[in-house]
Amino acid sequence: MINDMNGKRIIVTGASSGIGKATAELLLQAGAAVTLVGRNRGALTSITDGAPQSSAFVVTADLTEPRECAACIETAISAMDGLDILINAAGIIKSGSIESTSLELWDQMMNINLRSVFHLMSLAVPYLEQSRGNIVNVSSVTGTRSFPGVLAYCVSKAGLDQLTRCAALELASKGIRVNAVNPGVVVTNLHRSSGMNEEAYAAFLEHSKTTHPLGRVGAPEEIADLIIFLASDRAGWITGATVSIDGGRALTCAR
Numbered sequence: 001m002i003n004d005m006n007g008k009r010i011i012v013t014g015a016s017s018g019i020g021k022a023t024a025e026l027l028l029q030a031g032a033a034v035t036l037v038g039r040n041r042g043a044l045t046s047i048t049d050g051a052p053q054s055s056a057f058v059v060t061a062d063l064t065e066p067r068e069c070a071a072c073i074e075t076a077i078s079a080m081d082g083l084d085i086l087i088n089a090a091g092i093i094k095s096g097s098i099e100s101t102s103l104e105l106w107d108q109m110m111n112i113n114l115r116s117v118f119h120l121m122s123l124a125v126p127y128l129e130q131s132r133g134n135i136v137n138v139s140s141v142t143g144t145r146s147f148p149g150v151l152a153y154c155v156s157k158a159g160l161d162q163l164t165r166c167a168a169l170e171l172a173s174k175g176i177r178v179n180a181v182n183p184g185v186v187v188t189n190l191h192r193s194s195g196m197n198e199e200a201y202a203a204f205l206e207h208s209k210t211t212h213p214l215g216r217v218g219a220p221e222e223i224a225d226l227i228i229f230l231a232s233d234r235a236g237w238i239t240g241a242t243v244s245i246d247g248g249r250a251l252t253c254a255r
Contacts, residue, residue, distance in 0.1 A: 004232035006031035009080040009131075011072070013063060013120065014090030016043035018188030019138055022220035023087060023227050028056055030228075035076035037061055038090070063090055063116035064108075073123045083127040085231045088117045089138040093153045093190055106152045113156035118163055121178075125171065132175035134239075136230050137164050138223070139180040141246045157182075161242045168240030177239040179230045184246030185211075186218040213248030 005027055012027070014020030016038035027034050028051045035057040036044045048056035057079040061068040077083055091113045096105050121135055128134070142150065143157035161180060168178035185208040196204065208217045226245050229235055244250045 004030075004234060005228060008032045008084045008231075009076075009082050010085040010087060010231070011035045011037060011076050011083065011120075011124070012087045012089060013037040013072075013116075014088075014138070015047065016040040018089070018190060019183070019186065019220045019223045019227075020087070020089030021047060023089060023224040026221070026224050026228060031055070033057075033080045035059055035072075035079060037063070037072055037076075063120070064111040066119060069116060069119045070123060073120065073127075077127055082131055083124060084131045084133040086120060086124045086128065086133075086135045087138075087227060087231065088120060088135070089227075090116065091138065091140075091190070093150060095149050096151055097149055098151055101151050109152035109156050110159075113153070114159045114163065117160060121163075121167060125174070125176065128171075128176045129174045134177035134179070134231055135164075135167070136227050137178070137180040138227070139164070139182045139242060141182050141184045141244065141250050143180075143182055143242065144244070144250050164242060165240045172239060177236070179235070179238060179240070180242045181223060181226050181230065182242050182244045182246065182250070183218055183223050184208075184244075184249040186220055186223060188220055211249060211252065212246065213252060216247060218245065218247060 010027055010032050012020050012024045015024040015036035024034050024036050024047055033055045037059045038044050041060045044058045048058055059072050059075050061072045063069055094105055137160055139160045140157040142154040143161040164178050164180040205217055209215055223245055
C-alpha cells in the first residue's frame with residue numbers, strides 16, 4: 001500500500017512531531033516528495049536530513065497567519081511542481097470548560113484546529129483539481145463524542161469533521177476526495193504541549209488504558225498508516241469519511 005505514494009507530491013502540516021511526523025517519515029520512506037510544515041525548523045530538518053534533497057522540503061510557518069498559509073502553499077507548489085495530497089495534521093489542545101474558556105483560548109483553538117485547515121484546503125483546491133488529488137484531515141474522537149474539560153477542542157474537531165464532509169461533497173465533481181481520521185488517545189507531545197507535566201501525563205496514559213476497550217493507547221505510526229491508506233489510490237472510492245481509529249473509545253459511554 002505504501003508503494004502507492006512513490007512519486008506523489010504531498011504537504012504534511014504539523015510535521016515536526018506526533019502523527020504529522022510519523023506520516024511524513026513514512027511518506028519519505030515510500031519515495032514521495034514531501035513538504036513538511038511546522039513551527040520548529042530544527043525538528044523538521046531532523047526528519048529530512050537523511051532524505052534526498054529533491055524529495056524533502058521544509059517550510060516553517062505559523063498557520064494561524066493567512067499570509068503564511070498562502071506562502072506555505074506557494075512554496076510547496078514551487079518546490080514540488082504541483083500537489084497531489086494535502087495532509088492537515090497540525091493541531092493543539094487546551095483545557096477549559098464552558099465557564100473557564102476565555103475568548104482568547106477559544107479563538108486560538110479554532111484558528112489552528114479549524115480556520116487554518118479551511119484556509120489551506122481552499123488554497124490547495126486549484127492544484128488538487130489538476131492532479132485529481134485528495135485531502136486527509138486529522139480530527140479526533142472528540143469530534144464525534146463529547147468530553148468534559150476540553151470544550152473548545154471538542155468543538156473545533158466537530159467543526160473539522162463537518163468541514164471534511166461538506167468539502168467532500170462540493171469537491172467531488174472536481175475529482176478531489178476529502179477524508180478525515182478520528183484518533184483516540186495517541187502517545188504524542190499534544191498533551192505535554194498543553195501544559196501537562198510528565199507525572200500527570202503518565203497517569204493520563206495509564207487511565208486511558210481503561211477508557212479504550214482494546215486496553216491500550218495508540219501509536220502515531222498506526223494513525224499514519226490509516227492516513228496514507230486514505231490518501232492512496234486504493235481508497236479511490238472513499239470520500240467524506242471520518243474514520244475512527246481509537247481502540248473502540250467512540251463506542252463507549254463516559255467513565
